[in-house]
Amino acid sequence: MMEKTMVIGIDVSRDWLDGFGLSGLERFRLANSAEGHKELILMIRQMSGPVHVGFEATGGQEWALWAALVEAGISTRQLPPAQIKAFAMSRGTRAKTDRIDAELIARFMLFRPEAGRTLPSDNLRILRTLTTRRAQIVDMRKRLSMQIAARQKQGISADVEDMDDVLKALLDTQIGDIESRIESVIAQEETTAVKANLLRSIPGIGPVSAAMLIAEMPELGRMTSGEAAAMTGLAPVPHDSGVMRGRRAIAGGRRALRRVLFQAALAAAYHNPMLKPVAQRLKERGKPHKLVIIAIARRLIAIANAILKTGETWRHQPGG
Incomplete structure (x- = not known):
């Protein structure tokens, strides 16, 4: 007779780990610290049978716990907040507390045991840190450029202009340095380097978008095209009720990744021989520019998923 798996959901905050174990409907609260992590691991090891732990992605507050659990050999998954929220709505749960969230996470894991992702390798974690930092600095540069343009319209002194230039x-230098480090990290691991070469073979996907796809979406190549679109927030979500048919809109997904895919789609709409005609047809039908780019980005992620799945570089098929 197989032992029953114990499912534990944990709501992770800066200071606390609020947990809920489904088997005995037990709740616990531990400090989100090295000592709290050790206490949790000890508690899990005292349980009979296999244990499966899950928690939401919380912007990095869960990473130390995640690494400690994996190092201890405990099955652990990071779960998308959007899926937990949708599950809560399906159950009619409106209240929100740390304890309720922990129970929701545990029950969601029982409902969708395959959901979420496992801890990335050290190489991928470094890559993700670098791509995130690059995105932050690029955003800072964009805001600075907008401020410079606004000041130029108003007339600025030479001193202020020199400060802006510096x-x-x-x-620019920091972005260049980070991009060099990203290239170095990708080259250090054969699997990552192969993925990068496959992705870069697709017209429209450059070094930055390839690195983001590898770092933020390690599942790519092991899912359906629909799942890939949903994970990036590019799948159209229906808003229907009864006989009413609302507008389809994209929602959720990994925002930073979606931004990079939009940039890649802009390039692909003009330079990818397979996607350029698609963009032209959509424009001729009077579709708005944003909708055209979303459609191209959705096709682009489907192509990237298929290429990583087959392990073959991109080849344009005439008439495809």
């Missing part, structure tokens, strides 16, 4: 040059 700051922009500093940001």
